[in-house]
Amino acid sequence: MISTEELLNNHGVKPTPQRVVIADFVLSTHEHPTAEDVLKGVAGQLPVTISRATVYNTLNTLVAAGVIREVFTEPGACRYDANVSKHHHFVDTRTGRIFDIPWDEVPQLPRSLKGRFKVHGYEITFFGEAT
Amino acid sequence: MISTEELLNNHGVKPTPQRVVIADFVLSTHEHPTAEDVLKGVAGQLPVTISRATVYNTLNTLVAAGVIREVFTEPGACRYDANVSKHHHFVDTRTGRIFDIPWDEVPQLPRSLKGRFKVHGYEITFFGEAT
C-alpha cells in the first residue's frame, strides 16, 4: 500500500499537509463526494483550518494531475471519484448516489465518430434506482 | 410539421406565449443552449419581458413533460437538448460544444448491472476534440 505522500509525488504534486488530508479523504471513500462534502469531511483533521479555497484548488490540482476524476451527473455540483481506472457510473435518480460499474463490456465506438472527432475518452452513465 | 402549441398540448403543458417562445428557441437549435443562452435568445421575442424565473420554470416544466432533455457535461451549467430520442453526446473539451451522436451501435449492459439496479436509461458521453 503506497502512501498518499508518495502517490502525490509520483504525480508531480507536492504533498503538503492540506493536500494529503484532502487526497486521503477522497481516496478513502466510494461516496463520490462534492467539494463541499470534502470541505466538511476534512474539518478538524489538521491543527489549522483548511480553507475553502485550498479545498477547491487542491481538488482541481488532483484532477489535473490524474490522481482523481470529476463526475458530472447533476446540476449544481461536481463530484469527485477516487477511481481513475476505466469504469461506468450508475446514478440513483432518487438519492443522487453514484455507484462505480466495472468496465467489463465495452461498447463499440459508433461509426459516426470515425473521422469527424478525435476521441480522448468516454463515459457511460446509467440512470435508475438502486435496489 | 406539428405546431409548438400542439406539441406542448400533447405533453400536457399549457402553451402560454412565453412557453411557446422558449420551446421554439430550444427546439430550433442544435447548440444545446444553457438556461442563460435561452434567456438571451428569447429576449425581444414578445412585447413583454420574459423573466429569468419563467425561463427556468419553463425549462424544468418542459424537461418534466419530456419535451426536451437536460445534459450535464461540465460544472456550472446545465444544457438543454431538443433531441429526446436515444442518442449519445460528444463534448468538445476545448470549446464545451456538444454534438449529438446517433444511437446506432448500442452497447451491452454490463453484467454487473443485472439484479442490483433498475436501469431507467443511460447515456454515453464522449470527450475529445471536433476537427
Add this chain to the structure above:
DNA sequence: TTCCATAGTTAGACTAAGTCTAAGTTATGG
C-alpha cells in the same frame, strides 16, 4: 545563519447559476 524567491494557504469578497417570494396578470368555469 540570513536573505530572497517561489509556492502554498488563508479569510473573506466576489461572481454566476439557479431558486424563492410576494405581488400582479391572465385564463377559465360557474
Add this chain to the structure above:
DNA sequence: CCATAACTTAGACTTAGTCTAACTATGGAA
C-alpha cells in the same frame, strides 16, 4: 361578471465556485 387557479414578474436570496491580497512555509545562494 366574479372567483379561483394557473401563470408571470422583478428582485431578493441561496449556493457552488473563483478571485484577491496578505500571510506562511520552504528551499537554495551567499
